[in-house]
Amino acid sequence: MRDAIARWRDELGDTYVLGVVRVAFGVLLFANALRAARELQDGYFGDVFHWPLLPENLVPSREVYGTIVAVQVLLSALVVAGHRARGALFASAVLGAYVMFCDRLQFHHNRWALFCYSFLLAFAPCDRSFTVGTVVPATRVGPMWAARLAALQVSIVYVASGGSKLCDPDWRGGRVLYERVALYGQNAIDAGVPEWFMHWLGQTDTTSMLAKMAIATELALAFGLWSRHARILCLWWGLWFHITIEGTSRVEGFTWLTLAAYALFCTPDVGARKLYYDKTRFRGRVYAHAVALLDWFARFEIRPWTPDGIERGHTIVAIRRDGVHVTGIHALAMVVRCTPLLFPLWGPIALATMFAKPPLSRGEADDGVV
Amino acid sequence: MVDLSPHARVAFAVLWIATQAALIGTASRRSDHIFGFRMFPEASTLEIVVSRMTAQGPAPAPLGEWAARDKEGQLRHFSWRDRVHDPILRSLDTRVFASYGVDTQLARLQVALDDVADHIDGDDETRWLRADVRVWKNGRDPYTATLLSHPRVSR
Numbered sequence: 001m002r003d004a005i006a007r008w009r010d011e012l013g014d015t016y017v018l019g020v021v022r023v024a025f026g027v028l029l030f031a032n033a034l035r036a037a038r039e040l041q042d043g044y045f046g047d048v049f050h051w052p053l054l055p056e057n058l059v060p061s062r063e064v065y066g067t068i069v070a071v072q073v074l075l076s077a078l079v080v081a082g083h084r085a086r087g088a089l090f091a092s093a094v095l096g097a098y099v100m101f102c103d104r105l106q107f108h109h110n111r112w113a114l115f116c117y118s119f120l121l122a123f124a125p126c127d128r129s130f131t132v133g134t135v136v137p138a139t140r141v142g143p144m145w146a147a148r149l150a151a152l153q154v155s156i157v158y159v160a161s162g163g164s165k166l167c168d169p170d171w172r173g174g175r176v177l178y179e180r181v182a183l184y185g186q187n188a189i190d191a192g193v194p195e196w197f198m199h200w201l202g203q204t205d206t207t208s209m210l211a212k213m214a215i216a217t218e219l220a221l222a223f224g225l226w227s228r229h230a231r232i233l234c235l236w237w238g239l240w241f242h243i244t245i246e247g248t249s250r251v252e253g254f255t256w257l258t259l260a261a262y263a264l265f266c267t268p269d270v271g272a273r274k275l276y277y278d279k280t281r282f283r284g285r286v287y288a289h290a291v292a293l294l295d296w297f298a299r300f301e302i303r304p305w306t307p308d309g310i311e312r313g314h315t316i317v318a319i320r321r322d323g324v325h326v327t328g329i330h331a332l333a334m335v336v337r338c339t340p341l342l343f344p345l346w347g348p349i350a351l352a353t354m355f356a357k358p359p360l361s362r363g364e365a366d367d368g369v370v
Numbered sequence: 371m372v373d374l375s376p377h378a379r380v381a382f383a384v385l386w387i388a389t390q391a392a393l394i395g396t397a398s399r400r401s402d403h404i405f406g407f408r409m410f411p412e413a414s415t416l417e418i419v420v421s422r423m424t425a426q427g428p429a430p431a432p433l434g435e436w437a438a439r440d441k442e443g444q445l446r447h448f449s450w451r452d453r454v455h456d457p458i459l460r461s462l463d464t465r466v467f468a469s470y471g472v473d474t475q476l477a478r479l480q481v482a483l484d485d486v487a488d489h490i491d492g493d494d495e496t497r498w499l500r501a502d503v504r505v506w507k508n509g510r511d512p513y514t515a516t517l518l519s520h521p522r523v524s525r
Contacts, residue, residue: 009380049482104404105456112405123382164407
């Protein structure tokens with residue numbers, strides 16, 4: 001246990017991906033501040049019924065609140081730009097929580113989660129990539145403890161959510177889902193969801209099964225995300241779980257917040273995989289350019305190579321972390337696994353690779369050949 | 371931002387996890403369960419009907435609107451929605467989805483009743499406000515919960 005704590009406390013890693021997470025949080029903070037500004041235009045919450053956690057004399061006046069909202073907009077822009085980003089994240093989290101404490105009617109899980117994640121990320125060196133107009137340190141390698149703690153917050157949310165559902169007989173038994181379908185099923189049909197599907201969804205057996213699946217998913221994600229072997233499957237399953245929720249419920253930015261937080265589970269390195277392409281082929285250049293555009297986490301080192309004689313040469317050859325060379329569907333699976341926009345496709349493609357010809361081993365091709 | 375020393379990192383993490391655990395573990399004790407990360411806790415609906423109690427007895431306030439005389443005997447108009455802007459609590463006399471569950475909405479409604487009762491200066495008739503809430507908890511047969519504001523001091 002002591003060793004595990006020491007490893008977590010002292011871990012160093014490339015902080016490139018933390019920059020991506022920071023930008024995503026910054027965009028969500030910006031959206032949150034804009035929402036507050038729009039609501040302020042309709043009226044100040046302190047002038048009407050509100051429910052503060054703090055003593056009423058600590059609730060800001062209309063003028064002060066207007067300043068707070070303006071500052072929140074500015075801070076979110078700093079977070080996105082990476083300029084004094086950690087301080088801006090910290091201040092955004094503190095100000096956001098303060099406003100929530102001034103009126104608990106404004107409490108939403110997604111907002112509270114955003115402030116929690118932002119607060120934790122402020123302690124991580126997330127300002128060494130994706131920055132504008134600021135000097136970054138010579139090395140991106142930095143301490144990962146706060147990023148790991150923010151990742152732990154993802155699990156905390158899942159445990160709390162899944163655990164509360166598990167303890168609730170109405171949720172466990174499917175009654176809550178059944179009633180949600182009964183209430184909103186017609187909306188889904190109106191939006192184009194097939195009627196037969198909603199009819200199937202509205203069966204008590206179906207909702208009972210789905211409720212158990214949802215609870216199992218949340219609890220499995222809480223722990224599975226920390227398993228090296230199960231992580232990629234959990235990330236993919238969790239992605240679709242949240243996309244499904246996004247499509248069926250109003251959750252403000254919670255889907256995008258959680259998906260951004262998923263990036264905290266990336267191994268903290270860059271270019272650990274290689275992607276070689278045949279620059280003499282148009283397709284090779286297009287594929288390489290596309291991967292470079294989508295490789296937000298810098299998972300690949302992308303380089304042109306000289307065509308070889310293996311199976312009349314390959315347009316693309318990827319080299320996994322373990323040094324195994326892969327082509328065709330195996331390379332495709334690797335690319336979709338590592339690129340956020342294509343990641344939703346990873347599951348079926350990874351399944352298809354199980355039925356495809358095995359990848360090339362290191363003995364069949366090496367860096368010199370490809 | 372200050373980079374914490376190794377010892378401070380451990381203390382910070384322990385404090386953070388303990389705080390989250392405490393907030394989640396005690397969410398049930400807060401009437402609106404905030405900070406508990408209980409997503410989609412219910413699929414309940416409710417219908418709020420606000421009325422008021424006067425010296426002459428109960429008086430309806432359809433859609434949260436009513437007229438009452440002030441100290442000078444002048445008839446004045448009052449509206450629940452002038453004070454309550456929350457999208458659920460302002461929807462009176464109609465069935466609405468109880469976001470975050472019935473407990474949360476009833477807790478908010480109780481505070482709203484007290485708040486409105488404190489802010490209807492010029493209504494010299496209303497002694498307290500009353501809300502009869504028809505609740506369909508997760509689609510079960512409805513029951514009615516009745517909430518009263520605190521008595522208005524000057525009445």
